[in-house]
Amino acid sequence: MIIKPQFKSNNYKNGLYLVATPIGNLKDVSFRSLEVLDKSDYILCEDTRVSKNLLDKYQIKSKLISHHKFNEKKNTLKVIEYLKLGKLISLISDAGTPSISDPGSVLINECIKNNINIFSIPGPSAVTTAVAASGFSDKFFFYGFLPEKKNQIDDELKKLSNFNHSLVFFSSSKKVNKIIPAFKKYFNGRKIVLSREISKLYEEYIRRNIDELELFNSELKGELTIVVSEKKEEKASQKLSESDINSIKKMINKLSTKEITDLISYNKNIPKKVVYNFCLKLKNEN
Template sequence: MGKLYLVPTPIGNLKDITLRALEVLKQCDLVAAEDTRQSLKLLNHFEIRKPMLSYHQHNEQGKSDNIIEKLRENKIIALVTDAGTPGISDPGSVIVKKCIEENLDFEVLPGATATTTALVYSGLDTTKFLFRGFIPRENKERKPFMEEIKNCKETLIFYEAPHRLLNTLNFILESLGDRKIAICRELTKMHEEIIRGTLSEIIEHYNEKNPRGEYVLVIEGKTDEEIMEEAMKTWENLSIEEHILKYMGEGNSKKDSMKLVAKERGIPKSEVYKYSLEL
């Protein structure tokens, strides 16, 4: 039986390709590529000559079946994307699922990815992060997308194209507020650029400068201070008795409601208990 290799390719600097990736590309029978013209440049640079198959988001279903057939014919196939790791924000995940369903052998090689490179460059929290690829273009999809992530405490990571950058930044500012952000442009390439600041500062920067290249946006997650401020708005005009009743009305026991009130107000439970006696 054949084998499929998911082979990461450099995100800009060709020196970032791994020895293992080159070994697989030299030994495989076929290279399945997101853009054969782009991948041919990489293969030519390393003097590798292999038959190529186009495999992208517009032909993934039919081509996946074709790849499965060739794997059954004992072919060794290397799947590559234009840049980075196959399966991340591209149709590589489709063929992986099919290989699992068909019990066919595949191997994922480690290698270059813009996500973690940008995350470390950002200087933001790296202990927990959420990668969501490209933000939807249409407002009807964008709004629920932002509703889903606006309360996440994780550092947020997105990809964006230059012609949509300003529109996207303004939408994020409107949806998430003026958070810290790092804009990473043309990672590992000659004109690599990292700009850090608040969303409003970055928008002002790009209002005066035409965006060029591929971008990774790394945005601060919701802070504990923001969460506390928002929570405070829900009870700052309530008395302690009303605050307890609010939580009891949400289905909490009186005891649990008292604990929640004490925690939110930063006061001893014994003080809250005195007010609860009158309820």
């Protein structure tokens, strides 16, 4: 039996509260989140059936209003009216922080235009949870869901392949096989972690070298949080190639050591010191 937490009497300002909800395990919700939800005049949610599971567990009776990507624009004006009347309204998503790859930005921006208070209540995040468990660099770029069309996926991943930091994506289990070939094309040499069922009974972290990643034979369950490791920087070569040596010999009596060093090192992964020292050696020999 779940006993409803006994909240102290807090005077919350009227406005819109962005309340993070559990991404799986309902015990991950914070006391402050429950308190705000309990004191809300209305709770805007994606799917009332999903949100009702959380609210019923903690015996919260606030009125639910369906608020998703298909009715967000239509709902917004009415919600703004409620907020102007001094109502306390919470916005939640099915899981995690609202407006992050979920509805919310339309309403938030309208609140900003109307000088309505906005408060963000922190909580569970699939992004930071997956990055923390990945073992990759904590400097990361969060992208979210990739586009639907193959050419758009290619365009996005080609641009992202130039980032040196970890990369985080969301994907439905049904579409992960669609994006794996593109991952192998643009992120070769990196590692990947596919996180599924985070904080749930069958929580799993599938770790692979991207070059060895294969299509899944059976459909995975739920949404995936995918983390790609940071780009490995190629170590600078400590040796000059034969063509570089020949080029330097042709220029040694025509250009300064600095000019040759800049020309040879430009767009090549060779330390300037290596080129500079070779030039000095040639000049000394002459």
